[in-house]
Amino acid sequence: MENKIVELQQVDKAYRMGRHEFLALKKVNLVIEKGEFCGLVGPSGSGKTTLLNIVGTLDTPTAGRAMVLNHGLENLTHRQAARLRSRYIGFIFQTFNLLPVYTVYENVEFPLLLLGRPEPERHKMVMEALESVHLLDKLDNRPAQLSGGESQRVAIARSIVKKPQLVLADEPTANLDAENSHHILRIMRELNSRYNITFLFSTHDEKVISYLRRKISLVDGRIVSDEHLRPEENHATASDL
Amino acid sequence: MQPLLIFKLAVRNLIGAGLRTWLNVGALSFVFVTIIGTQGIYNGLNEQATHAMIAMELGGGQYWHRNLDPFDPLTFESARGEIPSALQPLIESGKAAPLLIVPGVIFPGGQMQTVQLKGLPVNQKILKLPMQSLANSDADFPVLIGSRMASATGLRQGDRIMVRWRDVHGTYDAREVFVQTVFKTSVGTVDEQQLWMPLKKLQQLTGLENKAGKIILAANIAPVDAGEEWIFHDLDYLLKDLREMVKTKSVSAMFMYILLLSLALLAIFDTQVLSIFKRRKEIGMLMALGMTRGQVIQLFTLEGAIHGMLAAGFGALYGIPLLGYLATHGWALPEYTRGYGMALGERLYPSYGPVLVAGTTVLVLAAVTIVSFLPARKIADMKPTETLRGKVQ
Structure with a gap:
C-alpha cells in the first residue's frame, strides 16, 4: 500500500460545453505504484490528457476519489496543490514549454529556485540533471537556439532536477522525429531505473508504447485495458548513447 | 516562496x-x-x-479706499481719501506707498484715448517700476509709460504729449507731459493705457494734496488698522482673479x-x-x-x-x-x-x-x-x- 503513488476510484470528469455536459472521464479506477514506467494510451479525445492533468493536480475530478502522493485532491487548496507539484511532481509537455527568456541552465534551475534550495546545491543538481540528458554543452543557450530534441531534453532535465516522485509526460514525442524520440525515451527509461522515478505518459505514439512496462488504454473516457508489458529488448539504454 | x-x-x-x-x-x-x-x-x-x-502691481497687499471699484473707472474720482495717519510711519519708512489714480485723456496722433494717470512716490521701492528715473528728470511733468502703451500710441522716450483730466472741482485741465522712460514689463495692467508720474506732481495738478486711492504695502509687513475709510486687501484677495x-x-x-x-x-x-x-x-x-x-x-x-x-x-x-x-x-x-x-x-x-x-x-x-x-x-x-x-x- 505504501508504494501507491496514485489511486483513483470511480473518478468522473465533466466539462460544460454550452448547455451540454461532456464527460471526459467515466468511473476511472487506477492505481500506479512507485517506480512504474507506464502510459495512458488511446486516440484523441479518449481522456488521456484529462487524466494526466488530474494526476498532476492541475485539475480536479468532478466525482469520485483521487489520491495523489497521499493527498486527496477533493480537499486540496490551490496553494496545497501548487506545493505538491513544486515538490513531488515533474511535467513534460508536447510543446516543451520552456521559459523562453531563460538559458538552458536557468530553465532547469527554476524548480529548485521555487523550492528555495541554496545556490551550491542548485548548481550541483542542475549539472547532474543536464548531464543525464547529455546537454552540458548547451548551458548558456536559449530555447530558441535549441533543436526540438534538445528542447525536450531540457524539459526532461527540468522535470527530474528536483528528484520528484512522479513525472507526467503529455505526448512527449509528438513534436520529435523518430531518432530524437528514441533518444529521449531511452533517457527517461534510464532515469526511471537510476532514480526510481515514476513516469506516467499520455501518448498514442507506438514508439513510446514500445518502451512502456505498463499500458493503460482509454477509450471514450473509460479504461478499457490495463496490460503489463515487457519492453522491447532492442531498445538501447541511455548509458549506450 | x-x-x-x-x-x-x-x-x-x-x-x-x-x-x-x-x-x-x-x-x-x-x-x-x-x-x-x-x-x-x-x-x-x-x-x-x-x-x-x-513685483509690479500688488506689493505685499493693498489698502483701498472704500469707494474704489477697480472694475468701474467711474468710481476712481470718488475713491480718494486722506492718507491715514496710522499708515504715515510705514510710508515714511518706505514700507508703504500711496497711489493716486486719476482718469485722463491723451491725444496720440490726433486721436483721443482714455488713460489712467497714476501717481506714486518716486523714491518707493515696493513696486519694481523705474520711478526713480522721474526724480532725476529736468522736465516739469515727466511720465513713465510701458512698452505696450508706447507701442499702442506710437510714443517714444523723449516725446511730449498733451494730457487732459478733471481736477478736484470737476474742472478740465490739461498739460503737456514728457515721456521720460519707456519701461518693459510682463504685467499688462501696469502698462496699457497708463501714465505713471510722481505722486506729488499728480496731487498738485489735480488739487488732491495728501490724497490717494490705494496704499501699497511692502511684502511681509503686517497690516494696521487704517480707519473705516480704508479697507485692507491681502494677496489672496488681490490675486483672486x-x-x-x-x-x-x-x-x-x-x-x-x-x-x-x-x-x-x-x-x-x-x-x-x-x-x-x-x-x-x-x-x-x-x-x-x-x-x-x-x-x-x-x-x-x-x-x-x-x-x-x-x-x-x-x-x-x-x-x-x-x-x-x-x-x-x-x-x-x-x-x-x-x-x-x-x-x-x-x-x-x-x-x-x-x-x-x-x-x-x-x-x-x-x-x-x-x-x-x-x-x-x-x-x-x-x-x-x-x-x-x-x-x-
Missing part, C-alpha cells in the same frame, strides 16, 4: 526579454518626461505671472495631463495585455512547476512595476538635464502670448516642483502596476490546464 525570489525572477525575466524591455522602458520614460515637462510649463506660467504681478484664470487654464492643463496619462496608460496596458496574453502558456507552465496564482500575479505585476521604475530612472537620465536646462534658460514666448491675459513676459521659465515630479512619478508607477496586475490576474484566475493549452477566456 520568498518575496526576494519573485523580485529576482522578475528582474531575470526583464533582462531576458532584452530589447522588448528597453523599448517599453524608453516609451514609458518619454511619458514621464512629457507629462512632467508639460505640467512644468503650466506651473511656470502661473508662478511667473504671480511673481510679476506682486489671476488664480481664477489659472484655475480655468488648469482645467485645460489637467485635461492635457489626463489625456497624456491616458494615452500612456493605454499604450502600457496594450503592451502589458499583449505581453501577458502572449505569455499565457508560460503562466500555465509556472503554475505546473509549482507557483501559486498569487505568486504568478505578483511576478507579472512586479515586472510591470519594475518597468515603471526603470522608466523613471531612464527618464531622469535625460529628463533632468533637458528640463533643468529649460527651467534655467527658459524659452522665448511669441508675441501673441501677450493676448493670454497673464503676465507672461518674453521668456517662459517652466517650474518643476517636487510635488509635480514626485506626484507624477507615483501616479504613473501606480498606474503601470495596476495595468500589469489586471491582465495577470485574469490569466492567473484561469485553470492551469487552459493556460497551458494557450486558451484565452
